[in-house]
Amino acid sequence: MQRSEIINWLRETDPGRLEDLWRLADRTRRENVGDEVHLRGLVELSNHCVRLCGYCGLRAANAGLQRYRMSDDEILLCAHQAIEFGYGTVVLQSGEDPQLTRGRMTGLIRRIKAETPLAVTLSLGERDDDELAEWRRAGADRYLLRFETSNRALYDRIHPPKADVPSAAKRRKSDRLAILGTLRELDYEVGSGVMIGIPGQTFDDLADDIELFGRIELDMIGVGPYLCHPDTPLADRRAWPDAPAGRQVPADEIMTYKVIALTRLVCPRTNIPATTALATLNTDYGRELGLVRGANVAMPNLTPPKYRILYEIYPDKACLAETGLKCHRCLSARIKALGRRPGAGRGDSPNYHQRLTIGTENVVRDRPE
Numbered sequence: 001m002q003r004s005e006i007i008n009w010l011r012e013t014d015p016g017r018l019e020d021l022w023r024l025a026d027r028t029r030r031e032n033v034g035d036e037v038h039l040r041g042l043v044e045l046s047n048h049c050v051r052l053c054g055y056c057g058l059r060a061a062n063a064g065l066q067r068y069r070m071s072d073d074e075i076l077l078c079a080h081q082a083i084e085f086g087y088g089t090v091v092l093q094s095g096e097d098p099q100l101t102r103g104r105m106t107g108l109i110r111r112i113k114a115e116t117p118l119a120v121t122l123s124l125g126e127r128d129d130d131e132l133a134e135w136r137r138a139g140a141d142r143y144l145l146r147f148e149t150s151n152r153a154l155y156d157r158i159h160p161p162k163a164d165v166p167s168a169a170k171r172r173k174s175d176r177l178a179i180l181g182t183l184r185e186l187d188y189e190v191g192s193g194v195m196i197g198i199p200g201q202t203f204d205d206l207a208d209d210i211e212l213f214g215r216i217e218l219d220m221i222g223v224g225p226y227l228c229h230p231d232t233p234l235a236d237r238r239a240w241p242d243a244p245a246g247r248q249v250p251a252d253e254i255m256t257y258k259v260i261a262l263t264r265l266v267c268p269r270t271n272i273p274a275t276t277a278l279a280t281l282n283t284d285y286g287r288e289l290g291l292v293r294g295a296n297v298a299m300p301n302l303t304p305p306k307y308r309i310l311y312e313i314y315p316d317k318a319c320l321a322e323t324g325l326k327c328h329r330c331l332s333a334r335i336k337a338l339g340r341r342p343g344a345g346r347g348d349s350p351n352y353h354q355r356l357t358i359g360t361e362n363v364v365r366d367r368p369e
């Protein structure tokens with residue numbers, strides 16, 4: 001797809017023409033990844049974080065947040081619930097928490113892999129190469145790390161260096177694209193994505209993001225609207241102004257559907273979730289509309305409610321007070337009502353299987369710069 005087409009769609013406001021985009025994305029989804037909706041049970045295992053991301057409520061400097069870390073036994077209970085509900089994957093997500101040490105995570109991954117047939121996805125932030133390698137060897141299958149925005153200057157502004165790390169080496173600039181390259185070399189299934197409507201993010205930036213998705217051949221791409229958390233720096237609109245009039249991307253529902261649909265057209269075989277952030281903007285139908293406009297994955301939350309309310313990356317998150325069982329029933333009913341079916345098995349990325357079949361020696365490794 002030409003860049004000018006991407007920009008035109010991002011700026012399109014005519015409901016009739018947008019219907020064409022939704023139809024095209026839905027057809028492309030059906031032809032490439034089918035009617036199954038893969039379910040990934042999400043476990044938010046810790047809200048401790050050493051980072052200072054300007055957008056995220058878990059940031060280290062947010063002293064008002066009560067912190068928690070789940071025990072291995074609690075996490076295993078969630079994994080067993082995932083099996084009971086028929087999910088193929090458990091996603092272990094957290095703030096960047098040094099207490100989730102290499103050894104602790106290795107033990108946890110081994111235990112989940114020994115006790116269950118689940119695929120294990122990690123989303124633990126920016127971790128060292130040797131940790132990522134060891135967790136892969138322990139059996140972790142996938143890793144999610146959004147690059148958040150491809151605009152380097154904007155990224156640096158919203159994503160300052162780590163808190164409390166004295167050594168110059170560790171204060172090096174975060175480079176999530178480099179980590180995605182490492183994950184790829186370690187043979188993880190690799191997921192990434194961006195936020196939509198970050199203050200200062202322009203239509204050109206967002207078009208760059210979508211073009212980059214196409215170039216780095218991801219297995220999973222999660223996109224969701226930026227949602228303002230009042231206790232974060234980005235909430236100060238004087239310090240974090242919008243891009244000049246007419247250039248700022250709105251952080252709204254329609255823009256999110258456009259990015260999901262365009263991502264499907266640019267990356268036909270990738271797994272694309274209808275995200276919680278989208279469901280937060282439209283609790284009634286956000287997930288469903290995502291699923292009929294390009295998405296093929298949903299991530300029901302398995303985190304026990306007492307912890308779930310504390311995993312506040314942004315306020316008023318969808319399904320905050322629900323139990324895993326309630327999320328499960330609700331999502332299953334919604335998927336069936338769309339005439340789709342919950343995925344059987346692990347729901348691996350077809351891109352990943354293709355890479356394995358071809359053999360890595362023949363794959364042109366399009367490493368992100």
Ligand code: SAH
Pocket residue numbers: 055056057093094095096123124125126144145146148194195224225226227228229277313314
């Ligand atoms: N510590 C992990 C997991 C963070 S939460 C990591 O950094 O990868 C997962 C995603 O939630 C982030 O990548 C970000 O894209 C999204 N997120 C965080 N704060 C948000 C906000 N205020 N609005 C919308 N999405 C947000």
